[in-house]
Each structure stands twice: as structure tokens, then as C-alpha cells.
Amino acid sequence: MNETIDATDLRILQILIQDAKRSNKEIGEEVHLTGQAVGARVRKLQDMGVIEGYTVKWNPERIGLGLQAFVTVFLNSGDKHPAFRAFVAAREDIVEVHRVSGEGCYLMQVQTGSTEQLGELLEALLPLGNYRVNLSIGVEKSRK
Incomplete structure (x- = not known):
């Protein structure tokens, strides 16, 4: 074009x-x-692909999804990537996933309603690898 x-x-x-x-x-x-x-x-x-779509800003806390976490995933081995991608595709509580360089293999943004639900997700993740969790305690607005 x-x-x-x-x-x-x-x-x-x-x-x-x-x-x-x-x-x-x-x-x-x-x-x-x-x-x-x-x-x-x-x-x-x-x-031209400059505008790829439209989105809605929403408040997850208003519908009971007030717990946001960032999970660094350390896969057990290189052959776990396809299984991890299938795991992510099957989960509605995973908002976004980035394959990263440096520490870990993936960084996931997770949105749940409780620590129990987060624990269930982490338990289901264990057969694929280990993880480190950081809970969000606040969000700063960007200039966008």
C-alpha cells in the first residue's frame, strides 16, 4: 500500500x-x-493497519475483579511453550501475556476477584513451571 x-x-x-x-x-x-x-x-x-480496532475503558472492580497481579512464568523446559500457550488461551482471568527476555519466559497480567481465585490459577500453572507473583496495589494514569 x-x-x-x-x-x-x-x-x-x-x-x-x-x-x-x-x-x-x-x-x-x-x-x-x-x-x-x-x-x-x-x-x-x-x-493501512494504523488503526487496528477500538476498545472500552472499564473498571474491573465494579464487577468483582479487583485483584490484579503480574506473574512471571519460568517454564520447566523448552517443550512446555505450546502447552503454556494452550493454558493461556483457556483462561479468562489472564488479561495479557508477553514473552520476555531476561528473567523468566513470560509475563502475565492476571485479573481475578480474590486471592483464592489467583491461587487456583497458580496451582493450575505449576505443571508447566514455576512463577513469581507481584500484586498490583495501585495504578498511575498514563499521559495517553
Whole structure:
């Protein structure tokens, strides 16, 4: 794809990053384009893979998922990676997983409602390897 991104595209992207619910008309008023022209630029950014999707900010504590932990996973052996990926795919309490360099093999972000639920996840993880757990005790807002 030979399309380029200009300053207006970048401004539209920045507005959407701040509030993806803004209408094309509202964005157009800020960037001096019609809503239809903004829509065309947003579709172009989607087609180019710059915009991959949209998300919702939510408060997990409001639905009983107030315990957040970061688990460093140390797999028992190199052949455990496929089993670990299957384990992750089957768990709804695992929010995100990163394969990492340095200490450990993976870093998991886990969201549960209680320490008992976290303990159950960790118990199920043991056949694959060891782990280290860090509990989140607060979140700082980013500048995004």
C-alpha cells in the first residue's frame, strides 16, 4: 500500500486515541474537514493497519475483579511453550501475556476477584513451571 499519512491524519488519530467515541463531524470541526472526509481518512488508517480496532475503558472492580497481579512464568523446559500457550488461551482471568527476555519466559497480567481465585490459577500453572507473583496495589494514569 503506497498511501501516506499526513499531519491531518495524525491529528485525527490523536483525537481518536483520546476519545474513540467522537463523531466524524466533531473531529471534522477540529481538523477543518467535513465528517465525510474524516470518515474516509479513518477508513484509510484502518486499511493501512494504523488503526487496528477500538476498545472500552472499564473498571474491573465494579464487577468483582479487583485483584490484579503480574506473574512471571519460568517454564520447566523448552517443550512446555505450546502447552503454556494452550493454558493461556483457556483462561479468562489472564488479561495479557508477553514473552520476555531476561528473567523468566513470560509475563502475565492476571485479573481475578480474590486471592483464592489467583491461587487456583497458580496451582493450575505449576505443571508447566514455576512463577513469581507481584500484586498490583495501585495504578498511575498514563499521559495517553
